[in-house]
Amino acid sequence: MQFFKRPIAIYFLIGLLLSVSSCAPYLNDYSSAQASFNEAAQMDNELKLKKNIENFADLVSPESQVRIKYLTALEDIDNVIKSGEAKLEADGLLASAYTIKALCEWKVEKYKQSEATARKGLESLAKAKSAGQDVPPRDSAILMAIPGLIKADQAAKLVKAPAEERNYQAIETKVSSGINDLDAALNGLPKGHPVKKYLLSSKLAILESWLIASADLKGQEGKEASQKIMKMQEEVRKEIKG
């Protein structure tokens, strides 16, 4: 009878709590993968903005360090999805996991895989929506924007090529398509959503590639083309500043 006294019940309760609460190690793995990704993205952005360069280690180039971090984050999130897809889906984290994975794949130039992951992510969101669950706009917008982000990087690479390899038309086509993708993602967001500023910044970046490419156009026609793009950039900046 002593067994049933209150302190024992409390022990039982705590034991139960512990056993249930310990059934979510995948949450820790997911958090860890996200933290890895955030670290990679932070370094990447700082490198682009030339901030805190002195914090980068000496032996490996900053660009390589960033790439290594993205590869690590990709491996981590991939493992989480493989081992816990059902749990992630049940807890409404699957789309976020796909978002992180797609972003990592984009950054390590696995463009086809990135677009495929983005499609999977959008499918999971559609499934969640039809099941009556809330669909987080952040992940939805980023997944939609993935093709545009990929095209932004591709356009930048084309612009950086030597003069004899550059083709203005190819760059213009790439940029236009990328802007369409980014606009589609922007249109899907509620007013004032913070992802808008990020997508607009990405649009600014792809326009910059177009602007530099327009320097290859001769004469007055070239000048007018450049000025048209500069105006577009100015409008985007206004939208960002709100």
Added chain:
Amino acid sequence: MLSNPDIILFAIQGGIRLANQIKTASVDRVKQKELVLPLPDFPQDLDWRKAMIFFEGEGCDHAKINPRINFLTREARNQALKPLEQEELIDWFKAKKIQEHEHGGDFLGIPPQEVLSMVKIKQWQRGQHRSGFQRIAGTLVELGVDFFVQNPGALSKNSSQHTFLRGFLEAVDDVSLSEGNIGDIASDLMIASLETVSSNPQLLTGDQSSRELVTAITKGLSTDIQNHIEFIKKQGGGIGSFSKEEKVKSWGQAVFRSVLKNGGEKVLEDPTRFLGTNAEASSSVVNQVGSAMLDIMVNKVVNDPAKGKVELGTFLSQSSIDSIVKASFTAVAENPEFFKVKNKGVQNILGQLFNDLSSYPNNIGLSILPEVSRLVLEKTALNLETIWPGNTDSAGEHLLLNASKTTLQLLSTSSGDTWKLGFSKTQAVALVDSIVQDVATQPEWITSKINSKSVLHHALEGSLKSLEGISVTQLNKETRLTVLKSALSAVAVRKDLINKKNINGEEQYLITFALNSITDMVFGNSASANARWTLSKGDVYSKLVNVFLDRVVKDGSTQEKIVAIKNVFAAEIAKLDSGESFSIEKLADTTV
């Protein structure tokens, strides 16, 4: 009445419900975490194309007024620039465009700090506003479960841990912490408080006062920590320095432990004094200590020879913090009405002490800051009106701060670039302790001035002067300390000992002359080997000095009297050479 199996089943169901809530809270916490979005690539290299576009657009005014730029820009647009001309156009660009590279590049016209903040995105769903407390509840529940597993008895409703936890959660629920800060701050404080209460269970009982104390301290410190972090972010243009923020949180945790432990002892002895009817005023008294401590740790900067400019918090151990906090609470406890009104009282004292002590190179002052803070605060506690007359908004008018500063300044000597304290840290603190006690009872040591310097300054200067001529091998630091104290005791009775006279062609204090008289008899060239052998031992020398100065106090402190006393002592000391009986005690009574 529930049967025993019912109790078990009830516990099981309750456990499952609670476990689900924990799980939901944990998932929610994960969902709320920010995602940092990486920027896409764009052409950043500075080449002739970028330069040309600049001079056609934003920098067109330069092209209008500078024919060379104009020419190069037109040539560039016609794809006709030679390689050297391309370089020249780039140089013109560098000369005319704002130097981005010195300040970090902007992102296509958007300031970098703005960009870095806009790429950190949380999940955002319209209409779902959750309070900060709701958001961090998952974290706190997990921490609580971890703790109570180790301490199952603490789950009892009347236990001190339960009371404390209730008080803590009420505070966190009430404080408006910002999105980014709440999780970390609340978690850190919860860990610190659970550990403190566990190791000091006697501190908190299960009553209302304990709960109110915990609530007051938690609210105050978490707000302070947040304010410091927000300030750091503002200074960085919205981007915080991660390492500095982490330091603030760590120090906040250390101060919280100390305030809870030491405050608990003081405040709960007399709760109505601290936690009286006016809750806001009362809690400000309690929180003043934590605020002051955290403020000096974060904002006071030390010039460390190895590390450069470093915050004071880096140098203070948990025990140093405890020492200062405990003494602060003593000061506040004795004078709660004063500190209630003068909310910056403790902060002013600690801030001034830091300013005074940190000016000594090689961190001499910092190593004794905790001890000196404790002495000053404890004496302040007992003698507030005496030792802080006049404008109490000015820490410079605090007599004990003056006294400790004067003492340490005079004890420090420099030899080229090297500074020494002249005494060990313990000895210096002991002297400061003695002086601070004297000043507390006799404020004229500081308030009375001669040639704009305090009596204490003259007394110390005069006494130390006489010790300069004796090497440490001849007279150890402990004995020097005793000599100093004796000299100060003599001046306490005979203020004229700090008068200066021209003696043998040299302007010197009478106290210096008196001490030199003894030094001469024991260590001087005319001192015999026997005299030196007997009288140079630390305890003997101290006794000799005491008796001599005692005679000066009794018989007179003029130059002539001192000489007369010296002659009497010299005659007695000569007996050491002649083999006659010798007694220092006899010198105490011999007529001069």
